[in-house]
Amino acid sequence: MQIPVIRYLGRYTHRIAISNxxxxxxxxxxxxxxxxxxxxxxxxxxxxxxxxDFLRMFLMHVLSxxxxxxxxxxxxxxxxxxxxxxxxxxxxx
Numbered sequence: 001m002q003i004p005v006i007r008y009l010g011r012y013t014h015r016i017a018i019s020n021x022x023x024x025x026x027x028x029x030x031x032x033x034x035x036x037x038x039x040x041x042x043x044x045x046x047x048x049x050x051x052x053d054f055l056r057m058f059l060m061h062v063l064s065x066x067x068x069x070x071x072x073x074x075x076x077x078x079x080x081x082x083x084x085x086x087x088x089x090x091x092x093x
Contacts, residue, residue, distance in 0.1 A: 016061075017058050017061035018033065018058065022034045022044075024046055026051070027051075028051075029050060029051055030048050030049065030050060030051055031048070031049060031050075031051050031054040032046050032047065032048040033046070033047060033054075034046060034047070035047045
């Protein structure tokens with residue numbers, strides 16, 4: 001049961017804030033992008049918001065100076081992942 005959790009977290013830490021494919025259109029005032037509607041079977045539906053609100057939400061994913069994404073260091077770095085994950089998987093089983 002623990003291995004799916006580790007795989008999920010690994011995928012989550014490597015995601016970007018929003019992919020270009022999800023942004024449908026932009027005007028001077030609004031941005032329309034696709035969101036996953038879990039209430040309707042996980043279909044993607046267009047959602048339009050003010051451009052300033054889109055920027056505010058997007059910038060919440062930008063790291064402050066001095067911080068680094070965890071995927072580049074520590075347990076999840078490509079160089080160390082295989083060896084460092086073995087004890088974690090072993091302990092969690």
